[in-house]
Amino acid sequence: QKEVxxxxxxxxxxxxxxxSLNCTYSDRVSQSFFWYRQYSGKSPELIMSIYSxxxxxDGRFTAQLNKASxxxxxxxxxxxxxxxxxxxxxxxxxDDKIIxxxxxxxxxxx
Amino acid sequence: xxxxTQSSRYLVKRTGEKVFLECVxxxxxxxxxxxxxxxxxxxxxxxxxYDVKMKEKGDIPEGYSVSREKKERFSLILESASTxxxxxxxxxxxxxxxxxxQYFGPGxxxxxx
Numbered sequence: 719q720k721e722v723x724x725x726x727x728x729x730x731x732x733x734x735x736x737x738s739l740n741c742t743y744s745d746r747v748s749q750s751f752f753w754y755r756q757y758s759g760k761s762p763e764l765i766m767s768i769y770s771x772x773x774x775x776d777g778r779f780t781a782q783l784n785k786a787s788x789x790x791x792x793x794x795x796x797x798x799x800x801x802x803x804x805x806x807x808x809x810x811x812x813d814d815k816i817i818x819x820x821x822x823x824x825x826x827x828x
Numbered sequence: 829x830x831x832x833t834q835s836s837r838y839l840v841k842r843t844g845e846k847v848f849l850e851c852v853x854x855x856x857x858x859x860x861x862x863x864x865x866x867x868x869x870x871x872x873x874x875x876x877x878y879d880v881k882m883k884e885k886g887d888i889p890e891g892y893s894v895s896r897e898k899k900e901r902f903s904l905i906l907e908s909a910s911t912x913x914x915x916x917x918x919x920x921x922x923x924x925x926x927x928x929x930q931y932f933g934p935g936x937x938x939x940x941x
Binding site: 749750752759760761762763764767769806808810814816818819820821 | 870871925932
């Protein structure tokens with residue numbers, strides 16, 4: 719089983735709708751979880767971090783964590799064309815290393 | 829604000845050339861990393877360093893070496909560049925022992941002809 723798994727997409731969402739990005743991880747003792755956004759040709763940029771079960775909101779972004787199910791998600795409300803990018807899920811494993819998923823390509827349809 | 833810089837945004841080299849990619853961070857981070865990123869393969873860790881003069885192999889170290897002579901600087905070296913090393917190279921740094929994540933530099937797109 720891969721350590722961090724994401725659907726590669728592309729995920730197409732109409733402008734103004736909610737985009738939902740999902741990620742599962744294999745290491746049960748992981749405590750830190752991150753979402754990065756990466757525009758084409760650019761480097762990953764941290765947009766959210768979450769450490770406790772539940773929801774964490776920051777503007778139009780909400781990260782959700784369920785440690786029992788080993789599942790972390792990112793919701794983007796009121797999706798904009800500028801949200802079109804690849805979103806990387808990252809998890810800190812038991813060795814204190816950050817493990818990245820391969821990313822989900824998100825396409826917001828104008 | 830964390831700042832990680834890389835020496836070049838774009839680089840074109842010939843097969844067999846020795847290539848140096850430099851990374852500098854200004855946040856006194858102990859940990860530094862070199863990745864390459866290719867379509868469909870995601871981020872792959874080449875080497876990382878937990879301290880000055882320390883280095884550890886990542887998942888794909890073959891064909892690469894690194895140098896960390898100063899805390900703020902981490903260099904990736906391609907001893908003899910090959911066409912299969914054409915890629916986007918990303919440097920990252922991270923504070924040791926904390927819960928913070930890694931921060932990336934802008935990347936170097938390397939083309940080996």
